[in-house]
């Protein structure tokens with residue numbers, strides 16, 4: 001009997017360690033948090049009942065994160081703990097009884113805060129200056145990511161005054177939903193896989209080696225805890241209020257509750273309201289408000305006794321997986337899709353869910369006929385997160401991933417290091433062909449009025465177009481006999497196509513649909529190479545010499561340029577008069593006077609409007625930075641420049657100039 005229990009404990013520990021690794025190190029969890037927490041609770045219970053198997057290294061005794069060793073490893077001055085979890089009000093009542101017993105008769109009041117879903121960070125200030133930012137790591141040691149953290153604008157680098165000369169403040173690095181969705185739109189546009197959720201994208205961003213790359217991600221930091229000797233405040237609430245006054249972003253949704261009933265009310269209110277927040281939360285954190293009582297309660301091996309998290313259950317439902325189908329995208333990438341028995345989830349009916357890729361299907365052992373768990377997290381598309389193995393039908397067979405394209409039946413390929421399969425039949429696969437033409441006409445590309453995605457399909461099915469160049473050969477007489485085609489619509493279509501010849505080169509370049517050449521990259525390449533001929537003749541070295549163009553993009557451009565089909569298409573576009581070089585007009589008024597200089601613009605201006613000022617900097621070869629850093633050459637200050645920006649520029653010794661100074665500079 002005891003052998004079995006020991007074995008069970010060992011297995012659970014191993015399994016949980018593997019999940020911790022997936023979650024914290026790979027940022028790619030394979031089970032839901034809820035299931036993880038259930039398993040952890042199961043292990044806790046077994047360990048409690050069988051103390052002879054105690055192990056200080058058990059996942060129940062340790063914070064789950066790890067240090068990556070890609071950064072300086074720093075030992076925390078004050079340990080960073082996790083939080084105990086609860087999913088029910090009964091758990092909360094149990095906690096309240098436990099701590100009340102330890103405190104005695106004295107009444108306890110609580111602060112309730114939201115539980116921000118991101119990655120924890122410890123900021124150390126000495127004499128009012130930010131000196132380091134370290135991740136939680138394993139709680140004892142973390143990664144020093146100060147350079148990355150300094151790119152987050154809401155984190156003050158210099159304080160006007162401080163609580164006490166030296167203190168630490170802890171918070172959560174998050175990626176607001178807006179920014180997350182925008183990043184994903186850009187990735188999808190460039191033919192890349194979207195990021196899975198804001199939490200692991202925030203956490204992954206912190207671990208990037210290049211802080212210039214981090215600065216492009218709209219990260220934010222929400223603060224929730226101060227560690228200070230001789231803290232003049234006596235409660236957690238007051239401490240946070242004061243931290244907010246110092247300029248830290250402490251969310252306003254904090255309340256002091258004098259009873260556990262008031263705590264329940266806070267929970268109920270935010271269980272609904274949290275969906276309106278600009279960032280994700282996964283629960284409520286309840287903390288004992290009095291700092292003195294906190295001290296009395298102390299810590300367990302892993303978490304403070306004076307706090308507990310109440311976690312909202314992710315919106316999850318189970319339903320039957322009827323069929324796995326496969327979709328081909330514009331770049332040939334294959335996406336497996338779960339077709340489900342319709343189920344109600346977070347207020348919508350879900351019929352289809354993402355299965356990500358072959359590895360994920362194999363890892364979760366997802367099979368047709370299974371009862372699967374479907375979850376809706378921060379992502380727009382719901383996803384299958386697991387299988388209810390107890391309900392697996394007897395005759396179930398493992399899933400064999402598609403070997404051929406669902407559309408053109410070509411054998412799929414998978415490149416090393418790529419999670420996705422691709423249909424390599426780029427120029428013969430109908431879905432890829434139409435998707436490429438649809439991309440060509442889209443708003444951010446050639447912006448052709450009078451042509452929609454369905455019309456493209458119609459034209460393709462009727463053999464009138466085989467590629468985007470064919471659009472320019474379309475004749476009124478050819479389109480008019482098509483199904484449901486009115487004379488007026490046909491005219492509009494032809495006019496729209498004609499008008500697209502005026503679209504500037506950078507947009508045409510984006511429209512060509514070269515893999516990894518999204519809107520921004522197209523702009524950079526157009527600006528640098530000035531014509532399609534220069535670009536298509538560029539060598540790998542010339543390509544990667546361009547700011548922010550890496551190996552992957554360079555290879556993709558070379559692939560495109562060395563393909564005869566593309567060369568012919570581009571030649572045809574040229575012959576129709578499509579803009580394949582930067583026009584004279586747009587070259588006009590442009591200089592390289594400011595080459596190599598980085599400007600940050602702040603405040604309200606009178607001579608220029610803000611956008612014109614930015615454009616003028618770029619037209620003269622300079623760059624506009626979004627935040628002040630060591631790399632900034634000048635700050636152009638208008639009226640009412642923010643005090644924190646001013647302090648930052650001063651502390652880094654960056655010259656602050658007026659818009660008139662700037663005008664002289666370019667004169």
Ligand SMILES: NC(=O)c1ccc[n+]([C@@H]2O[C@H](COP(=O)([O-])OP(=O)(O)OC[C@H]3O[C@@H](n4cnc5c(N)ncnc54)[C@H](O)[C@@H]3O)[C@@H](O)[C@H]2O)c1
Pocket residue numbers: 019020022023024029030031032033034036037063064081082083085113114115116117119120121136171172224225285309
């Ligand atoms: N799915 C998986 O495979 C898997 C694996 C490991 C962990 N997990 C999940 O992670 C959880 C354990 O992780 P954990 O220890 O990192 O943290 P946690 O999320 O349970 O709680 C602790 C953390 O909450 C954060 N936090 C956010 N708002 C806060 C606030 N207002 N006050 C205080 N802290 C706040 C802090 O960063 C703190 O470190 C588990 O409950 C589990 O759900 C999942």
Ligand SMILES: [Zn+2]
Pocket residue numbers: 328405406407408409410423424425429430
């Ligand atoms: Zn195909």
